Amino acid sequence: MHLDEIVARKREDWSRITGVPSLGAARPAPAVPGTFAAALRGAEVSVIAEVKPKSPSKGQLLAPERAAGQARTYAAAGASAVSVLADTPYFGGSPELVAEIAADPQVTVPVLYKDFLVDVRQVELAHRTGADAVLLIVRAVDDALLKDLLQTAAGLGLDALVETFTAQEIERALAAGATIVGINNRDLQTFSVDLENSARLRAGIPAGVLTVSESGIGGRADLERVAGHGFDAALIGENLLGAADTAQALSALLGVTVGGTA
Numbered sequence: 001m002h003l004d005e006i007v008a009r010k011r012e013d014w015s016r017i018t019g020v021p022s023l024g025a026a027r028p029a030p031a032v033p034g035t036f037a038a039a040l041r042g043a044e045v046s047v048i049a050e051v052k053p054k055s056p057s058k059g060q061l062l063a064p065e066r067a068a069g070q071a072r073t074y075a076a077a078g079a080s081a082v083s084v085l086a087d088t089p090y091f092g093g094s095p096e097l098v099a100e101i102a103a104d105p106q107v108t109v110p111v112l113y114k115d116f117l118v119d120v121r122q123v124e125l126a127h128r129t130g131a132d133a134v135l136l137i138v139r140a141v142d143d144a145l146l147k148d149l150l151q152t153a154a155g156l157g158l159d160a161l162v163e164t165f166t167a168q169e170i171e172r173a174l175a176a177g178a179t180i181v182g183i184n185n186r187d188l189q190t191f192s193v194d195l196e197n198s199a200r201l202r203a204g205i206p207a208g209v210l211t212v213s214e215s216g217i218g219g220r221a222d223l224e225r226v227a228g229h230g231f232d233a234a235l236i237g238e239n240l241l242g243a244a245d246t247a248q249a250l251s252a253l254l255g256v257t258v259g260g261t262a
């Protein structure tokens with residue numbers, strides 16, 4: 001199930017939805033613009049840890065009943081932000097899961113709403129969950145819609161992580177006004193992962209724009225490599241979720257041991 005198929009299904013689903021779905025509960029405090037961006041600044045390289053219950057390439061990664069607690073574990077172990085899948089059919093998440101995590105007082109870090117956005121109403125839905133930021137995938141939309149999504153997010157106080165895979169997509173992201181640009185190491189058509197993609201494309205992003213290397217990042221050596229290429233943050237899912245002890249795996253990745261610095 002590659003990106004084109006996922007995006008086609010999202011378009012079809014949203015063409016049938018009227019209005020913006022209600023989440024059945026009052027959303028928490030309004031989003032504060034810049035919260036997610038601020039969390040990525042400062043540290044040598046920040047980690048956005050992902051709550052991804054399953055994936056098309058790897059199948060089940062996290063038992064559904066453990067998904068909400070996983071965000072707490074990540075926040076306690078030093079993640080700078082958490083990314084939570086809102087997509088149900090392919091990734092096993094939901095907007096309700098994002099809302100539960102965003103409302104959890106023990107999740108003390110910003111929350112990224114992770115879905116395949118093809119309609120501005122999805123940004124409104126993300127806002128209702130209490131998330132701090134949305135992911136926008138350049139390849140999934142045309143330039144006009146990308147701008148609309150970015151402007152809608154900004155109008156609601158949400159930051160946007162704009163995901164790219166090629167130099168041309170980086171240009172499109174910047175032209176649309178992106179201030180946080182992600183470079184995916186996973187080719188979403190073939191699922192092959194190559195960390196060199198981040199290294200190759202990093203120079204195309206000007207100073208002042210926050211940068212995130214996404215996918216396929218494993219141990220401390222990978223994170224150091226990403227930091228060495230000047231990235232502000234790394235988005236990491238599978239390699240943390242596959243560890244026997246995710247808190248310990250994240251601490252090791254960040255170079256800290258419980259109670260001190262490694």
Ligand SMILES: O=C(O)c1ccccc1NCC(=O)[C@H](O)[C@H](O)COP(=O)(O)O
Pocket residue numbers: 001002003050052055056057058186188191214215216217235236237238239
């Ligand atoms: O993760 C997948 O298999 C996938 C398949 C199709 C479209 C998107 C997909 N992943 C989206 C992501 O952005 C990753 O979940 C994220 O970058 C974290 O990657 P990883 O650390 O490799 O889990």
